[in-house]
Amino acid sequence: MGAGLTGLWTAYELQRRDPGLRITLLEKRIAGFGASGRNGGWCSALFPASTAALEKKHGREAALAMRRAMIDTVDEVGRAAAEAGIDCDYERGGTIVFARSESQWRAAQHEVEHARGYGVDALELWGADRVHARDARGAVYDPACARVHPAALVRGLARRVEQRGAVIHEHTAVESWTPGAVRTDRGTVRARHIITALEGYGATIAQSKRRILPLYSLMVATQPLDDAVWEAMGIAHGQTFSDGRHLVIYGQRTADNRIAFGGRGARYHWGSAIRDEYDRVDRVFEHLVATLHDLFPQLPPLEIEHAWGGPLGVPRDWHASVAYDPTTGIGSAGGYVGDGLSTTNLAGRTLADLVTGRDTALTRLPWVGHRSPSWEPEPLRFLGANAGLVAMTTADAEERATGRSSVIARAMSPLIGH
Structure with a gap:
């Protein structure tokens, strides 16, 4: 089925x-x-x-x-x-996760050290000299991604x-x-x-x-970009990228040199409803474009040639x-x-x-x-799912304001498998 x-x-x-x-x-x-x-x-x-x-x-x-x-x-x-x-x-090029604040950089260092303790993942800690994202202190590179x-x-x-x-x-x-x-x-x-x-x-x-629980994630795809732009961004063919924020974003360099970029941010709908019109939320698409420009100031004006979304299962x-x-x-x-x-x-x-x-x-x-x-019945499911979305957004704002790891994110961690 x-x-x-x-x-x-x-x-x-x-x-x-x-x-x-x-x-x-x-x-x-x-x-x-x-x-x-x-x-x-x-x-x-x-x-x-x-x-x-x-x-x-x-x-x-x-x-x-x-x-x-x-x-x-x-x-x-x-x-x-x-x-x-x-x-x-x-194409197996690995994933680059940028650390763009002191709290993200500390989390990146902890992640690599923790992984070394298990001896299975081959994570690398990259310094600021190897990455080209705005305000990046460094990055975690994971070769296990295509x-x-x-x-x-x-x-x-x-x-x-x-x-x-x-x-x-x-x-x-x-x-x-x-x-x-x-x-x-x-x-x-x-x-x-x-x-x-x-x-x-x-x-x-x-x-x-x-x-x-169906949780929506939305994406955009840009026009093809020149190789020089990709070189300035520091993203090679086969590589995917993200940063250390709590409200997830994800991107890749496509085979034809577009940025395919997505993230969470669309709300959960009452009764676990799934409808075609939920695939497109202009507010989220605009946020994704703004996030790209914030992440990579090297980017020229972007033409969004494709935009879409859909539910994933939680x-x-x-x-x-x-x-x-x-x-x-x-x-x-x-x-x-x-x-x-x-x-x-x-x-x-x-x-x-x-x-x-x-x-x-x-x-x-x-x-x-x-x-x-099982998930709770409504309205608890609706309140909990959307409260989680607000919590992750707030956790990112908290870290930007305090420079410290988010208390909100630590409180949410046990609820999301961490």
């Missing part, structure tokens, strides 16, 4: 394990319509729950296994895309699984499911194995409505999960909180192992079998 990256990678991996399987994907709109085709193009090793949070909940060895699996997945996506003949502009064109990846993957025999029923809305059967607006599909791969759109179906404890019950044949994956471009691939490989009854290193990862609590 769902022909985004989770459903498609699961189908792709099942076909690799058993080419004789009959696989059907049910999709309300078109393959890749949701976050899978509209994201920021970061194929990263980021996981919604931090390594420290995973260690606290699952133990050190399990946390380290999850980190290694996520780092390996960055390369696996590139390898699998090449194997499938998908041209998605994959630039990807997400729509090219998801549409290419859809074509590949169809070529291998899977059937994708687009414009088919799932209404409910029980063991062995999925009811849609066009009839019932019966299958031994059923995988829920709806991510944020699971909030539109009654039986999963409170399992996931579980109550900000902990992504994979699950499969062999007694009912029902499985699921999701809750990526915007870190799904690579994590979906890991989910697909893990679900394929679970469905085919294999006991592997992937099926023993700590996110397998994890169950997040």
